[in-house]
Amino acid sequence: MRTTNNETRMDSEPNAETLEAFHEVEEMKKHPDQYKAYDSVDELFADLEA
Template identity: 55%
Template sequence: MTTANINVRVDEKLKKEAEELFNDLGLNMSSAITMFLKSAVRYDGIPFDIRRTSVNAETLDALAEYEEMKKHPEKYKRYHNFSDLVKDVDNEA
């Protein structure tokens, strides 16, 4: 099998930490990257979840509502226990 070179630029600290990890696992950087590439091809995508770090609009709306509730608690119904809340929800349904 013919091999090809891949040049990747990464943060120096990340490279060092990754090399230490892979070394502890008995791998070198080339073997670890090859394992990742084979796994991605077999998976037909990135072989782990990739998520955005920012919150979506629904979450932003919920956080804004929470802040409003903290500022004006008198506008919102309060419950002394969970069973009262459940009764109220059942009555509204």
């Protein structure tokens, strides 16, 4: 990754893990009812700590 004039550019293709994450986000957008949502950061952390 390279930054010039307030512009960030990728010098290479995303790796497999990043591509998988992109795919996961697309699936979440298509089926938001299948994923838990939070109304606050406190609620998110409470769930993570449970």
